[in-house]
Amino acid sequence: xxxxxxxxxxxxxxxxxxxxxxxxxxxxxxxxxxxxxxxxxxxxxxxxxxxxxxxxxxxxxxxxxxxxxxxxxxxxxxxxxxxxxxxxxxxxxxxxxxxxxxxxxxxxxxxxxxxxxxxxxxxxxxxxxxxxxxxxxxxxxx
Ligand SMILES: NC(=O)c1ccc[n+]([C@@H]2O[C@H](COP(=O)([O-])OP(=O)(O)OC[C@H]3O[C@@H](n4cnc5c(N)ncnc54)[C@H](OP(=O)(O)O)[C@@H]3O)[C@@H](O)[C@H]2O)c1
Numbered sequence: 001x002x003x004x005x006x007x008x009x010x011x012x013x014x015x016x017x018x019x020x021x022x023x024x025x026x027x028x029x030x031x032x033x034x035x036x037x038x039x040x041x042x043x044x045x046x047x048x049x050x051x052x053x054x055x056x057x058x059x060x061x062x063x064x065x066x067x068x069x070x071x072x073x074x075x076x077x078x079x080x081x082x083x084x085x086x087x088x089x090x091x092x093x094x095x096x097x098x099x100x101x102x103x104x105x106x107x108x109x110x111x112x113x114x115x116x117x118x119x120x121x122x123x124x125x126x127x128x129x130x131x132x133x134x135x136x137x138x139x140x141x142x
Pocket of ligand 1 (some may be wrong): 025026027028069070071072073074075076077
């Protein structure tokens with residue numbers, strides 16, 4: 001899993017308390033796969049699973065495993081055009097919401113900005129809702 005630019009900034013030690021906080025970055029596709037990027041989606045689901053196990057294994061240590069699951073964000077991950085795609089969340093807004101969550105909840109396990117919540121919890125409202133969400137998403141993007 002490549003580190004993000006934000007991870008690199010944090011790991012420079014700007015805020016000491018983050019040093020023992022590995023920040024695996026999953027994605028909005030971890031719970032609802034995107035058929036547009038099937039392998040990527042599967043790796044993010046695996047990472048989400050791995051983060052939970054790692055958190056449990058490290059529960060009696062000072063290491064806190066915090067998962068960050070971004071929505072679609074304006075970076076160049078998917079090519080130059082993504083950085084200005086109006087459908088993507090502006091990077092600055094994403095970083096500031098993430099920092100707010102990290103500051104306000106020292107025990108946070110998953111950092112979820114508001115925009116990612118429908119994807120994250122799509123599966124928790126029953127099979128029918130999940131299927132409808134999956135269909136609606138794919139009819140929009142494919
Ligand atoms: N952007 C989104 O819409 C989005 C949505 C969901 C999840 N995510 C996840 O968020 C994380 C960061 O994505 P991003 O959008 O910030 O992408 P990004 O702007 O393209 O940044 C990717 C980072 O990974 C580094 N990197 C790439 N390949 C590497 C390698 N082989 N070894 C070491 N470093 C490597 C790059 O280093 P250099 O700067 O040196 O090139 C860069 O810092 C990823 O795990 C991605 O899957 C992103």
